[in-house]
Amino acid sequence: MIKHNYLFLVLLWLSTIKLISVNSIKKWIENPGFEYPSSWESGYLPCSQDEIVFPEFYSSAILLPTTIDITGITLPNNGALLLQPDGEIVFSSGLDNGFKCENSNQKAELKTTPTRHWFDPHNWMNLNNGSGKIENNAAVPHIERIPCSNELVQIPATGALSIDLSDVKTLRVGQINLDGLDVSKEFMEQLFKSELGEVMFKYASLTQVEYYKDQQCGCHNSDIFWDYEWNVCKHVQDICERPKCHTPIIPSGHCCAICGVMMKVIVNKCDPSYTEKLSKMIAHSLKEQEMEEQLSYHVSYVDAGVKTYLQVIVVEKDDYEESSVKFMHHFNETVSWDEFKSSTKEFFTSGRPYNPNGLRAALLLMIGTLFGVLVFFFVIFVNFAPDNGIVRLPRWMYVRWYEFFQSPFVFARFDNTATAEGDTAENVVIDVQQYNVSAEYEENIRGTSTSFDNPMFVDNPTTKANPQNDDDSMPICEEEELTEIDLDEQVEGIL
Template sequence: MYFYTNAVVIALVIIVASASTVKWVPNGSFNLPNNYKDGKLPCSKQTVVLPEVLSASVKLQSEIDVGGFVLPSEGYIILDGVVMLGDSGEENCTDGNAFYLERSTSAWNQAGAWSSSRFNAATPDSERLPCYYDKVEFPNSRYTARLPQLEQTVRVLKIGDKSYGTQSFRTWVSTEVDTEQNFVFNDYMSTGVSVRYMVCTHKFGCPCQENPIEIDCSVKYCTQPTCVAPVKPPGFCCKVCGGYITFEVDDMFNRKAFEELVDKMVSSYSSNLVYHIGFTPVKRSRTVLLVVVEEGEYTGRSAEVINDIDRSVDRDWFKGQKQAFYSGSPLSKAGMGGKIFVSVFFIVILVLSSIYLYYYKLPTVEVPFLNRGTRGMFRFQRRSDSVVSLTSRRDSTTIGGVRTAFRNPLYDSKRGRVQVAESVVEE
């Protein structure tokens, strides 16, 4: 339930969310095909030509392989990945220019259209939009904004330095002429924006919006997860490495105690862990959503802390089922257990085989060698009760300087133990 300040409040527990500023930033991702004139990403033989003046920043994400750049005279380029210049031998890539178009038209519910200090890596895309407690700012630059279909509540709305209320904003949108800012009415010929001060009276908290809208993920660039079995929490456009927990709450849920539990356990693991506590993006949702991920390289700690929190949640805080999901090990360590087992297995087999061959199956192996100009042979034999002599027989014959026989140390010993009967053939 939401409560408005123009009513009288008596003996109500009021949860006031900390106000934050959410700014309109038209999508300027370098990695989106629809941001180019021909609708395709540039390849390694092409030169990327950016507009002479950029009204918004362009973000270069992930690994980029292009022939070169023609940079703007004014503007900002944010590098969040690796850029490689020059022909990489890519197939089906022809020389030429790829023209980047600064498409300044975005929808209210478009992923990446807003920025705020309250957003972190664990914030769902469905909550990277203005919430009922936010201050919304539109810049004084050239853009087109398509307004939301369902009514969205904000605390403050500003265009440049000027503030607007619900009605004054509608009037301005209806009468705007020759302005750089172009706001497009929704299908109901309404702004879909309500400007008012509102607080939450639920002990367990309130969703970001009373009327959540479906996030438009069509222009969201998703990087390749660096873990086995990545997860996709509700409200996310992309799969991520980490974990999340969902459970339905009632009036007995103590949100403050839950937040303290999460903060304590996350802080005890690592400083690069971030989390977000909210609700699933469903109208009048009472399903709490906790997301924990890692900023930077994925190590698996976020999955571990989700597992620990899952076991520590008070049974009285939720009703029905509580579900926890978390990703697997980092790709860099994936299959290490299996690889170690296979390696040890083959080492053991090799050692046992060597011992077996040495004692029982080792054949006679002769290897030629040179010794100060004298040619000879090494003979390797299995162990026996007799001492094996590798000295050449003094009375052995030679052919071309190479001795043709060795003394058999077993011959005399066998003759000593075996009676050999000689038969005389009489004529």
């Protein structure tokens, strides 16, 4: 347990600080504080009947509320508790006095707070121009999602605070606001080296603090750009999503390949008015084409050391459908670039949309279909070959399926001969082939009629169907009188 009066020292230091004008604001995403139910294992706030139990190792600094009414407290081996100037801790007897706590365990255990890194973009919120609106723009490069060299940094202290400053050799920002009050860089450097600072800011004893008040070209100058980019990408590359396009792009400052369009406008000088002017032109064009809800964009300077250029990034808010590419082609054809004093532009697009999971889905469909076919033929094989010696079904299952597949089947074959007029249906002979008919089934069908009138032949009553092999059924030929011809007399007459 570390006991300090650093909070009072902070208040004395803050009395002489002036507000420095900066461009935009980055806010550290704070952990839940002491008065948040999500900070406690039970999900409830402690009450007067509870004992507060800290984790054995608590590597954060947490600000206690003004008044705490509890039965007891178990402190951690390390960490820091910040008391407010008029704060107090009241230890009660633990008697309920008719009051019931939400948590009946009578022990309130505080959750362990993780230490998060300064270079991780997921730990920062971009408050656009101090308006209090959280900006969530996928077109913004990762290196610009952490505090830029001339931005105001807000670090709330209401929650458990533990920031990792390893690899941060130079902390270059516009201004640091600690718990709502602006502090000087000298105070921050002394705090880093103190015992309390080691709890709040890990590995920060050698970190130098620089306040950059002037305008600059880009989020970070070229002397720290590549070092910052490498450290930021260490925290992002492992969670990059696979782009759904054939030729993804990687803009400067981005750690992941994305789908969209990027344009580099080479300029001779770094004029801050160019970014504002170009942003307004893109916003106006999006409004004209009614694409404000579909696309996100970002315009910024990039100071890479060799050359300075304006970087324009346009991406879809949802799935990539080439809307960003079509928009930028139209924008490039309609805008006049003369006022930017630039004749060199580089255009990069992501090509056609592509679903990287399409092949996997097709393979799963093929494998599933093949498996279904194999199961179907396996069932047929087992039922029609019960004595296969490979797979034997239980007797009850085999009998049910066997009766289904081996049900009685009657096939009737008819000769295509029509019945004579007046013949009855009994004269039609039916050749019946019967397979595996059980005795019970045979008894049920005995005595039933197995003949019927064939409607295809009753309209032409000329012959009998299936005539019997006797003399009466043979056709009768009529006798005709023959004429004798004497050929010799005819020949003599001719001669």
